[in-house]
Structure formats: structure tokens, C-alpha cells
Amino acid sequence: MKICTVLKQVPDAEASIRTSGSGVDLAGVTFVMDGMDEYGVEEAIRLREAGHTAEIFTLALGPRRFEEAIRTSLAIGCDRAIHIETDEALDVITQARVLADAVKKEGADLVFVGGKEADWDSSALGPALAEALGWTHLDWTTKFVLTGTTIEATHDTDAGNETVKLSLPAVITTQQGLNEPRYPTLPNIMKAKRKELRKATLADYAAHAPLTKIASEAIQVKARLNKILSGEGPETAKQLITLLRDEAKVI
Amino acid sequence: MILLVSELNAGKLRPSAREIVTAARALSAIGDEIHALLLGPGAAAAATEMAGYVSHVHFCEDAGYEPFKADVWTAAVAKTAADLGAKAVILSASRSGLSYAPRVAIRLGAGLLEDVIEVESDGATVGAKRFTYLSRVTESIRSLGLPVVISVKVNILSPADPAAGAGQVATIALPIDEAANRVEVLSQAKASTGGVSLDEASIVVTGGRGMGGSEGFTKLIEPLAGCVGAAVGATRAVVDAGWRPYSDQVGQTGKSVAPNVYIAIGVSGAVQHLSGMNRSKTIVAINKDKDAPIFKVADYGVVGDLNDVVPELIKLLKL
Numbered sequence: 190m191k192i193c194t195v196l197k198q199v200p201d202a203e204a205s206i207r208t209s210g211s212g213v214d215l216a217g218v219t220f221v222m223d224g225m226d227e228y229g230v231e232e233a234i235r236l237r238e239a240g241h242t243a244e245i246f247t248l249a250l251g252p253r254r255f256e257e258a259i260r261t262s263l264a265i266g267c268d269r270a271i272h273i274e275t276d277e278a279l280d281v282i283t284q285a286r287v288l289a290d291a292v293k294k295e296g297a298d299l300v301f302v303g304g305k306e307a308d309w310d311s312s313a314l315g316p317a318l319a320e321a322l323g324w325t326h327l328d329w330t331t332k333f334v335l336t337g338t339t340i341e342a343t344h345d346t347d348a349g350n351e352t353v354k355l356s357l358p359a360v361i362t363t364q365q366g367l368n369e370p371r372y373p374t375l376p377n378i379m380k381a382k383r384k385e386l387r388k389a390t391l392a393d394y395a396a397h398a399p400l401t402k403i404a405s406e407a408i409q410v411k412a413r414l415n416k417i418l419s420g421e422g423p424e425t426a427k428q429l430i431t432l433l434r435d436e437a438k439v440i
Numbered sequence: 441m442i443l444l445v446s447e448l449n450a451g452k453l454r455p456s457a458r459e460i461v462t463a464a465r466a467l468s469a470i471g472d473e474i475h476a477l478l479l480g481p482g483a484a485a486a487a488t489e490m491a492g493y494v495s496h497v498h499f500c501e502d503a504g505y506e507p508f509k510a511d512v513w514t515a516a517v518a519k520t521a522a523d524l525g526a527k528a529v530i531l532s533a534s535r536s537g538l539s540y541a542p543r544v545a546i547r548l549g550a551g552l553l554e555d556v557i558e559v560e561s562d563g564a565t566v567g568a569k570r571f572t573y574l575s576r577v578t579e580s581i582r583s584l585g586l587p588v589v590i591s592v593k594v595n596i597l598s599p600a601d602p603a604a605g606a607g608q609v610a611t612i613a614l615p616i617d618e619a620a621n622r623v624e625v626l627s628q629a630k631a632s633t634g635g636v637s638l639d640e641a642s643i644v645v646t647g648g649r650g651m652g653g654s655e656g657f658t659k660l661i662e663p664l665a666g667c668v669g670a671a672v673g674a675t676r677a678v679v680d681a682g683w684r685p686y687s688d689q690v691g692q693t694g695k696s697v698a699p700n701v702y703i704a705i706g707v708s709g710a711v712q713h714l715s716g717m718n719r720s721k722t723i724v725a726i727n728k729d730k731d732a733p734i735f736k737v738a739d740y741g742v743v744g745d746l747n748d749v750v751p752e753l754i755k756l757l758k759l
């Protein structure tokens with residue numbers, strides 16, 4: 190079996206986001222592997238540890254800096270990686286098409302991808318990738334069991350959650366709750382340096398015309414009243430209710 | 441023409457069905473003809489209601505559309521959009537909507553405008569605004585042509601008023617493509633919010649690690665939520681500890697909510713949590729730590745022990 194883990198490198202959640210001109214300025218920001226993608230890498234490794242014979246490869250589409258996150262996935266246990274290097278901010282649908290071409294070229298039975306990207310706040314990549322591959326997908330997965338080629342999994346829905354059964358090949362989007370991702374150990378970080386990280390470019394795949402473009406980005410600000418009360422519990426509770434009833438008129 | 445996909449909840453139109461009508465009307469440069477598609481049990485009755493808002497309603501009562509399956513919905517929506525020649529397909533960015541909108545986009549060769557809070561059109565392209573970087577940035581995005589698939593963030597746009605005349609209602613034959621039906625649902629568990637879906641509630645009361653345990657929820661959060669008709673939310677720390685189900689989680693990896701009032705109790709206000717609630721109209725925080733980041737986004741805050749403040753709030757609200 191071949192398992193593909195798709196990953197992105199994104200600003201660390203604690204990093205403060207600035208803009209310059211009409212766009213987000215990422216200069217000086219610390220980048221990390223997207224936390225949502227870590228669950229997929231971990232799940233792939235656990236499958237192998239549970240006895241599935243699997244080759245696990247990392248696939249990433251993005252600028253040169255992604256290398257660091259890719260190396261981290263290799264240090265955690267992925268066997269090799271393909272980095273389609275580009276500085277173009279392709280829209281998510283076009284990205285899915287390129288990544289699908291790469292998955293087809295490498296061959297894979299199972300793809301893990303993070304459920305929501307911490308930079309674009311998008312949850313479209315997994316479903317779009319599945320569609321471009323002609324596969325089914327399961328999103329917001331919190332429990333995953335593979336027996337032979339049959340998957341039994343639990344995922345979040347609008348109303349709560351559900352347990353489903355499906356067959357490989359499939360795209361699984363991952364989120365917290367699925368597992369507890371491990372940290373790479375120092376010896377494994379050293380070993381990862383010798384693992385194959387193959388570079389590719391968009392030209393290695395069929396051309397797909399972009400469909401949307403980002404026009405501008407601005408820091409989202411919503412002015413808040415910041416009326417902070419302190420004092421004895423009963424007194425502040427009374428003041429709070431008065432404010433909510435008479436000033437905000439919300440209860 | 442514009443195609444809307446209106447979601448049903450237990451056979452009734454979801455409130456978001458009227459929000460996406462507002463989005464469609466904002467795109468009149470593409471065309472005034474707005475069609476709505478309703479799928480699943482209850483679609484016939486809901487279609488009559490929907491006809492008050494749009495020019496044409498197509499409904500298919502096939503039970504195979506319930507529970508939601510991305511494969512099945514993708515096939516039906518993409519086929520209808522292609523048959524009708526839709527220039528825009530609009531649906532709400534619920535978990536289900538976010539799950540099949542990208543697939544429809546790929547199938548139609550359309551651009552995707554995801555989880556948007558505003559839309560406009562010049563007739564040839566569609567522009568939209570959406571949040572990025574854990575909801576800290578507002579991005580303006582534009583399609584490079586048509587068609588487009590648009591998922592609209594829930595609870596942001598105001599629900600549309602009825603149109604002047606009633607639209608035409610007709611059934612549409614969309615048999616389930618069994619070959620595409622690749623996921624079998626074995627069991628379902630409902631969220632604990634008791635019918636009020638967290639992302640549609642107008643008031644949300646969220647408890648954090650400061651609640652100290654699941655009793656904190658049954659003794660304080662649930663009674664307070666009950667007093668004001670609110671849905672209950674939780675932080676990741678809480679769901680990880682097993683005090684509440686994952687489906688109650690608000691934040692980057694949980695639900696994204698924008699209620700009229702969001703009350704955060706014993707919640708520190710981590711970036712990942714804020715990203716799921718910072719668009720709430722009014723934010724109230726109760727925390728014993730005056731430096732907790734949640735106070736930075738709060739309209740009203742109480743610095744104090746929740747075990748003193750919340751029982752008092754419940755008592756006063758019950759008066």
C-alpha cells in the first residue's frame with residue numbers, strides 16, 4: 190500500500206500577522222508544519238506500526254520555505270517526499286488539480302490532508318483533491334481504523350458525529366482528536382536529512398488555469414467596548430446583566 | 441441564472457436558506473433569475489416556503505439525500521447546475537456545504553469562493569470577502585470568470601425578505617447514482633446542543649478549562665444557557681478532557697460561530713479559539729485572570745471567580 194500525506198507550511202499560530210501595502214507581510218514570521226496536517230502524518234505512521242505494509246510519502250506544493258516542514262515529516266517517519274516548488278499563490282481548486290496529478294503519477298491508495306488550513310482558513314483541499322482523483326473523501330475525521338482495504342471511521346458532522354464505512358482509495362481529512370502527533374527525535378532528524386526529498390515544478394504536471402485570485406488582504410478588526418468589571422461576584426453579576434439588558438439590549 | 445442549494449434540517453428550511461438568498465440578490469449583475477434546489481425528505485413542503493423568495497424551486501424528495509453524503513450531493517448539485525447553465529452555485533458553509541462545494545467546483549470547472557461574508561459581481565466575475573489566517577485577516581478574492589461555486593458563512597448575512605411574487609415549484613428527477621454512493625453510514629450521534637445547531641444559535645455560552653470538570657457544565661453552563669435559550673460551546677481543552685463532545689468545540693478545528701452574544705466562561709482566549717468566535721456581535725467574558733487574552737476581544741467582561749459570578753447570573757436571570 191502507498192500512503193500520501195499532503196502538507197502545508199504555515200505561520201505559527203502564535204506569530205502576529207501584519208500587513209504591508211495591500212497584502213499580508215510574512216517577513217520574519219516563524220513557520221511550522223500546519224497543525225492539522227500533523228495528524229495525517231501521525232496516522233500514516235501509526236498504520237504502519239499497526240502492521241500495514243505501507244510506503245509513506247509526503248507531498249507538498251508551495252514555496253522553497255516548505256522544505257523545513259517537509260523535513261519534519263521525514264523525521265517523524267515518512268519515507269520520502271515530493272516538493273512541487275512554486276511561489277505562485279494558486280487557488281485551492283487549482284492546487285488540488287496539480288496535487289491530484291502528482292498522486293496519480295506516484296500511485297497511492299490513501300491520502301491524508303489537514304482538515305483546515307491555518308493560513309487560508311480553507312477546508313477545500315481534501316474534498317477537491319478527492320474529486321480530482323475520482324475518489325471519495327471523509328472530512329473532520331476523529332477516528333480511523335483500516336482493515337484490509339476497508340475503512341471504518343468517525344467524523345464530525347453538522348448535527349454531531351457519525352461512524353461510516355468506506356473503501357480505499359480515499360482522501361481523509363484530519364483534525365485534532367484523531368491522535369496525538371509525536372515529536373521528531375534528534376536521531377530521526379539526522380536520519381531524515383538522508384531521505385529523498387525530490388523537487389518538482391508546476392511544469393512537470395499538466396497546466397491548469399487559475400480560477401480565482403486574491404485581490405487584497407487587511408487585518409480584520411472589530412472594535413470592542415472592553416468594559417471590564419471587577420469586584421464582588423453578586424455585584425458584578427448584577428452590573429453585567431444591566432449592561433446586557435439595557436445597554437447592549439441582547440438579552 | 442443563479443442556483444441556490446437550500447439545506448433542510450429535519451425536513452424544515454434552515455435559517456441559512458434565507459441568508460444565501462441575500463447573497464444571490466447581491467449578484468444581480470449575473471442575472472435576476474434565482475433557482476433553488478431542495479433535496480431529501482421534507483423538500484416538497486419546504487419548496488413551497490422557498491418559492492416566496494426565488495423565481496424557481498426544484499425539489500427532489502428522494503430519501504437517499506438524507507443523511508448527507510458528499511458524493512451523492514455533489515452528483516445532484518453539479519448535474520442540476522450544468523443542466524440549468526448556472527453561472528453561480530450558492531450554498532451555505534455548513535460542515536456539509538464546505539464538504540461538497542469544492543467537489544462541485546472541480547466538476548463544473550468553476551472557481552471556488554469559500555466561506556464568504558460578502559459578495560458582489562460586475563457580471564463577468566464575482567468578488568467576495570472571507571477570513572484567513574485564523575480569522576485575523578479579511579481577504580478580498582475575485583473569480584477570474586464564471587461559473588463560480590460560493591459557500592456563504594452561516595449567520596453573517598441578514599436573512600432575505602420574501603420576493604414580490606411567488607416562484608414556480610416543480611419536482612426534479614435526480615435519482616441517486618448508486619455507483620457514486622461510496623460511503624455507508626453505520627451510526628449517528630447527535631450533538632448535545634438539543635436541536636439548536638451551534639453555528640445557528642443566536643446566543644452561545646461556552647465553558648473552558650476553568651469550569652474544572654463536566655459538573656461545571658451541568659451545574660453552571662447548561663442552566664445559564666437554558667435561561668437565555670443559548671447553545672452550549674466548549675474549548676478544545678474541554679473536549680480533549682472529555683467533559684463535552686467534540687461537536688461542541690468552537691474554534692479553528694471546531695465550529696465557527698458568529699452569534700449575537702457569545703459568553704466565554706473560564707476560557708483563556710487562545711488564537712485558535714478566537715478564530716472560531718471573533719465575529720460574534722457582542723462578546724462577554726468571565727475569567728479570574730485580568731490579563732487573559734479573551735478580555736482583549738470582549739465587549740463586556742467580569743474579572744472574577746466563575747463559581748461566584750455564574751450562580752448569581754442564573755439567579756438574576758430566573759427572576
Ligand SMILES: Cc1cc2nc3c(=O)[nH]c(=O)nc-3n(C[C@H](O)[C@H](O)[C@H](O)COP(=O)(O)OP(=O)(O)OC[C@H]3O[C@@H](n4cnc5c(N)ncnc54)[C@H](O)[C@@H]3O)c2cc1C
Nearest residue numbers: 224648649650675676677691692693694706708713728746
Ligand atoms: C492545531 C490546533 C488547533 C486548535 N484548535 C482549537 C479550537 O478549535 N478550539 C479551541 O478552543 N482551542 C483550539 N486549540 C487549543 C488552544 O490553543 C488552547 O489550548 C485552548 O483553546 C485552551 O482552552 P481553555 O481556554 O479552555 O483553557 P486554558 O487556556 O487553560 O484557560 C482556562 C482559563 O480559565 C480561567 N479560570 C480558571 N479557573 C477559573 C475560575 N474559577 N473562574 C474564572 N476563570 C477561571 C483561567 O484564568 C484561564 O484563562 C488548538 C490548538 C492547536 C495546536
